[in-house]
Amino acid sequence: MTQNARAMGRPRDPQVDHRVAEAAVALFGEEGWSSFSIESVARRAGVGKASVYLRWSSKEQLLADALTQSLGRIEDVDTGTVRGDLVRLVRQLLELFTGEHADAALRLGLEARRTPGLAERYEAMAEAQILAARAMVHRGMDRGELPRDTSVTLLLDALCGGAMNHALATPARLRAELPKHAGEYAEALVDFILASVLTKA
Amino acid sequence: MTQNARAMGRPRDPQVDHRVAEAAVALFGEEGWSSFSIESVARRAGVGKASVYLRWSSKEQLLADALTQSLGRIEDVDTGTVRGDLVRLVRQLLELFTGEHADAALRLGLEARRTPGLAERYEAMAEAQILAARAMVHRGMDRGELPRDTSVTLLLDALCGGAMNHALATPARLRAELPKHAGEYAEALVDFILASVLTKA
CATH class of the missing domain: 1.10.357.10 (Tetracycline Repressor, domain 2)
Known part of the structure; x- marks a missing residue:
């Protein structure tokens, strides 16, 4: 990513995917499915809820992807x-x-x-x-x-x-x-x- | 319990203990500890929150008792x-x-x-x-x-x-x-x- 792209606003940051996945697996491990939400994952990862929805359409999909990457x-x-x-x-x-x-x-x-x-x-x-x-x-x-x-x-x-x-x-x-x-x-x-x-x- | 005692108000009903314990174990089994609360147990058992607090001082104690009875x-x-x-x-x-x-x-x-x-x-x-x-x-x-x-x-x-x-x-x-x-x-x-x-x- 160039300095230019960064300056243009919110280019897609590949590290966000990783941070979100890590947060999803940690949260699921600690509290389980009943407390799992896109909002709580975004909060833990320190990213906006919208960036998570941009990448995953449902919390099931997000957690399944995150588990596949991590386990x-x-x-x-x-x-x-x-x-x-x-x-x-x-x-x-x-x-x-x-x-x-x-x-x-x-x-x-x-x-x-x-x-x-x-x-x-x-x-x-x-x-x-x-x-x-x-x-x-x-x-x-x-x-x-x-x-x-x-x-x-x-x-x-x-x-x-x-x-x-x-x-x-x-x-x-x-x-x-x-x-x-x-x-x-x-x-x-x-x-x-x-x-x-x-x-x- | 006599009809008289029942008419007097809210005598302690031994069946409530059992219903609360059943609700506690079922709720814990389905959703786990992170969603477990005295309020949700009372709602599921169909009793007032106050009747649960009358018997158990904490949710840890309630669940531990319920598991001991049920498992x-x-x-x-x-x-x-x-x-x-x-x-x-x-x-x-x-x-x-x-x-x-x-x-x-x-x-x-x-x-x-x-x-x-x-x-x-x-x-x-x-x-x-x-x-x-x-x-x-x-x-x-x-x-x-x-x-x-x-x-x-x-x-x-x-x-x-x-x-x-x-x-x-x-x-x-x-x-x-x-x-x-x-x-x-x-x-x-x-x-x-x-x-x-x-x-x-």
């Missing part, structure tokens, strides 16, 4: 072993549930179902998890590490739910410490789920 | 086997996360930490789960079903998280069906977690 997508990583792959999956989930946008990520799971524009965003997030886990399990079967009838659904419930439970069960004052131990915890959870805890008869 | 406490059940005990634990969790007050139960985990009066209520709920699971695991060790070094934390993360993930991952339109399959799912999750999924070398 990392769960990715399938091939490390060569099923254990290695699943540890990477759990680490990604722990990052999502304990990182900067943790409250928004956790809230999305809870509130998306009652909010039409968000339900799709949540389903896309959930689908990425399912696709990553499914690919990992199938590679594990092909390598002979896992039985052919391993249930992806149960594996995913135990792994994703385990990571979520771990994040939720940690008191607020200890939460900043979580990322330091994420690798260790991810390995312990995966080993626990992959190994039998029943004494062999 | 079932997770109980330790001794069925004779670790598998049977854990299936009962998962069934109780599924009831909590898919039942009438599911949204309030799920929200409590998410919002309690930032709300002083609720944090204690959440910690009591979490503690009941931990105590029940710990007792089950210790009985399992005493019976020789589980190795002595089984991690209660990991077992609980996988089981409680698994049940929560299952409830959250089910689309709203299919949620009413969940209780029908709860027993089957609980057995499958427990068997999955107790058994090794790795092919024995």
